[in-house]
Amino acid sequence: MQNIFWFISIAIISLVSTAYTIYMKRDTYKVSTLLVFYFYMAGLTWICEFTVLGLFNAYSYKTGLFIDPWAQNLLGHLLLNTTFYPSAAIIVVTSSRRHAWIAFFTALFTFSDYLYVHLGVYDHHWWRYYMTFITVSVLMVIAYKWFDRMNQRRYGLTRAITFFFVAMLIIHTPAPILLLLEKQYYKLDFINNICGNLYLSSILIIFFYHVIEAFLLILFTCVLKKWYWSIVPFFISIVAQSIFVKMNILIMEGGWNFAWTLIIYEIFIAIFILFEKNTLKPRLN
Numbered sequence: 293m294q295n296i297f298w299f300i301s302i303a304i305i306s307l308v309s310t311a312y313t314i315y316m317k318r319d320t321y322k323v324s325t326l327l328v329f330y331f332y333m334a335g336l337t338w339i340c341e342f343t344v345l346g347l348f349n350a351y352s353y354k355t356g357l358f359i360d361p362w363a364q365n366l367l368g369h370l371l372l373n374t375t376f377y378p379s380a381a382i383i384v385v386t387s388s389r390r391h392a393w394i395a396f397f398t399a400l401f402t403f404s405d406y407l408y409v410h411l412g413v414y415d416h417h418w419w420r421y422y423m424t425f426i427t428v429s430v431l432m433v434i435a436y437k438w439f440d441r442m443n444q445r446r447y448g449l450t451r452a453i454t455f456f457f458v459a460m461l462i463i464h465t466p467a468p469i470l471l472l473l474e475k476q477y478y479k480l481d482f483i484n485n486i487c488g489n490l491y492l493s494s495i496l497i498i499f500f501y502h503v504i505e506a507f508l509l510i511l512f513t514c515v516l517k518k519w520y521w522s523i524v525p526f527f528i529s530i531v532a533q534s535i536f537v538k539m540n541i542l543i544m545e546g547g548w549n550f551a552w553t554l555i556i557y558e559i560f561i562a563i564f565i566l567f568e569k570n571t572l573k574p575r576l577n
Contacts, residue, residue: 295356295413299371302404306379313379317386321443324571326382328458329439331567333378335457337431338464341373342499346492350419354412358472362491366468368414374461376401380428381435394432401428446574452514455568459506462564466556467498475548478541497541505529509561513568522565529557 314326344350345365352361353368380397387393405424408414442454470476471494478497479490487493508528512521536542537550544550 295354296367298408298411298413299353299355299368303371303375306375310375310379310382313382313386321386325443326386328454328567328572329385329442330378330382331458331461332438332442332454333381333431333435333457334374335459335461336434337373337377338369338461339457340427340431341369342495344419345369346496346499349417351417352415354414356413360489360491362489362495363472366472366491366495370468377431381432381439384432385436385439390436394429394436397432398425398428401425442572446572451572451574452510454572455514456506456510458567459509459564460502462567463505463509463557463560464499464502466553466560467502468495470548470553470556471495474545476542476544476553478536479543480541501532505532509564513565525561525565526558529561530554533557 310330314323317326353365353372355364355367355371357367358364380393380401384390384393384397402421402425405414405421409416438454441450445451471491477490477494479493480497483496484490484493487496505525505528509525512524533542533550533554537544542550542553544553
């Protein structure tokens with residue numbers, strides 16, 4: 293059986309569970325609020341994964357679809373961390389028995405960790421099972437505490453932090469997909485020399501850039517609320533990506549056109565802005 297089956301299975305089960313939970317809780321919470329929280333948790337998980345996997349090579353995914361090990365890691369990350377963790381968080385925060393669900397998911401994730409290592413579709417380097425146990429427990433506690441805070445304080449720093457993680461998820465999404473499709477990649481010689489892998493160095497470069505871009509996006513949408521400030525992130529993205537091309541940091545492959553990259557990135561920025569403007573609105577007194 294193809295290794296990718298095990299990753300897709302978890303992703304599908306997670307998405308179905310999320311859809312079912314949101315549907316069942318639609319009268320208790322706004323669907324848009326639950327979607328904001330789902331994206332927030334996915335963005336938070338991405339940053340955690342970037343740290344332990346991208347920077348410190350804690351473990352590896354073996355999806356079987358690519359020869360390059362970091363391409364496999366990237367695909368495994370996209371499938372699991374965009375679905376498994378945020379789905380569990382949605383179930384935890386919408387339940388009246390939060391601690392019981394936290395215990396359940398902590399056990400489930402640790403068992404899944406063990407099972408996937410046993411099946412040979414996932415390898416530990418310096419990561420250990422108890423680290424999975426602790427990580428899941430901490431993330432689930434953060435989830436329900438932040439969900440309550442997010443609902444009670446839909447303004448100021450709480451709103452800005454929430455949408456920062458949402459922004460990271462949305463604006464960064466095209467980069468790994470285009471990289472895996474071999475349409476484009478990013479390179480800086482000193483980072484390439486340190487990493488020794490095109491996929492890893494490319495993601496490190498664009499991820500750090502998107503952290504900065506997400507911060508600026510929040511500044512011009514959540515903090516500076518006038519509509520005309522929302523134009524600035526589009527300008528920043530176009531200028532930054534154009535500079536990357538001019539400096540040979542952004543490289544196109546296989547007939548891919550830079551204009552298509554710009555269109556895709558601007559569409560995702562627009563999606564975030566529309567999402568931020570129309571969700572998690574402060575309650576009127």
